[in-house]
Amino acid sequence: KNQVEQSPQSLIILEGKNCTLQCNYTVSPFSNLRWYKQDTGRGPVSLTIMTFSENTKSNGRYTATLDADTKQSSLHITASQLSDSASYICVVSHYKLSFGAGTTVTVRA
Amino acid sequence: GAGVSQTPSNKVTEKGKYVELRCDPISGHTALYWYRQSLGQGPEFLIYFQGTGAADDSGLPNDRFFAVRPEGSVSTLKIQRTERGDSAVYLCASSFLPGDSYEQYFGPGTRLTVT
Numbered sequence: 001k002n003q004v005e006q007s008p009q010s011l012i013i014l015e016g017k018n019c020t021l022q023c024n025y026t027v028s029p030f031s032n033l034r035w036y037k038q039d040t041g042r043g044p045v046s047l048t049i050m051t052f053s054e055n056t057k058s059n060g061r062y063t064a065t066l067d068a069d070t071k072q073s074s075l076h077i078t079a080s081q082l083s084d085s086a087s088y089i090c091v092v093s094h095y096k097l098s099f100g101a102g103t104t105v106t107v108r109a
Numbered sequence: 110g111a112g113v114s115q116t117p118s119n120k121v122t123e124k125g126k127y128v129e130l131r132c133d134p135i136s137g138h139t140a141l142y143w144y145r146q147s148l149g150q151g152p153e154f155l156i157y158f159q160g161t162g163a164a165d166d167s168g169l170p171n172d173r174f175f176a177v178r179p180e181g182s183v184s185t186l187k188i189q190r191t192e193r194g195d196s197a198v199y200l201c202a203s204s205f206l207p208g209d210s211y212e213q214y215f216g217p218g219t220r221l222t223v224t
Contacts (some may be wrong), residue, residue: 004151031209043113043200043215044152089151093209096165099144099151 004026004100006090012106013080023073024092028032034091035064035075038102044089047075100106111135113216115201121222122191130186130219134203141184142213143176144200152200158184159207191223 006027013019025033032051048057048064050073051075056065061078077084087102114133122128133156134141140159141149144152154168158178178184188195198218204211 041217043217045200046212049212091151093135094208096154096157097152097213099153101149101151 003098004090004092006088006100006103008103009101010104010106012108015080015082015107015109017080019077019105021075021077021081021088021090021105023075024069024098025073025090025092025100027092027094027098027100028071030092030094032093033064033066033073034093035062035073035095036089036091038087038089040086047088077105080105082107082109113201113203113214115199115219117219118217118222121224124191124193124223126191126223128188128191128221130188130199130221132184132186132201132203132216134182134184134201136182137215138203138205138206138214139181140204140211140213141178142202142204143184143186144202146198146200146218148197155186157207164207170175177220188221191221193223196221196223 007022035047035050035103038044050057050066052068063076066073086106089102090100092098114147116131121214142157143155146152156166156176160208176186182186198220200218204213
């Protein structure tokens with residue numbers, strides 16, 4: 001069973017709208033939780049990284065939250081742009097990285 | 110500045126053949142990681158090197174898979190007797206040092222197709 005579960009599997013939003021992606025994990029203990037953006041045909045690129053003691057971290061229009069008690073994280077995208085179309089992967093790190101399957105976001109004009 | 114590069118970008122091979130995939134990490138990065146990503150899935154850890162030695166190869170699926178990093182820089186992932194199930198994107202990443210505190214930078218991947 002994957003230790004990092006993401007939902008939804010995919011979503012479509014209109015340009016300018018907001019969306020929130022969910023990540024539940026069972027990896028314990030863990031050192032940090034990361035969100036990556038992966039464009040089609042490219043390697044993942046880091047968006048945010050949070051230690052277990054942090055609750056929120058922002059990177060431009062991307063805001064990640066972490067609740068270490070419930071083992072949940074979310075990634076909120078504000079005022080989406082066409083370039084936000086990508087797969088967003090939640091990664092939990094403890095010595096090595098455990099990847100979720102990703103949420104595919106499609107932003108339409 | 111050069112990031113992580115991987116060659117070839119695409120590789121098509123016949124079942125049973127041998128393939129080599131190359132990774133050039135960021136200069137000065139001592140840790141190098143190999144991952145495999147199947148369609149619709151997140152990357153899956155295969156092996157990581159600290160310098161020239163394989164520090165953890167627990168993710169290699171079987172003994173057909175082998176990786177080397179002889180000079181502590183470039184790494185080659187080698188797959189013998191390829192099977193159709195080996196078809197995936199093979200990602201390489203590097204970091205300045207191993208461990209959770211250091212960011213891993215990914216290459217664009219090599220898409221392997223076994224026919």
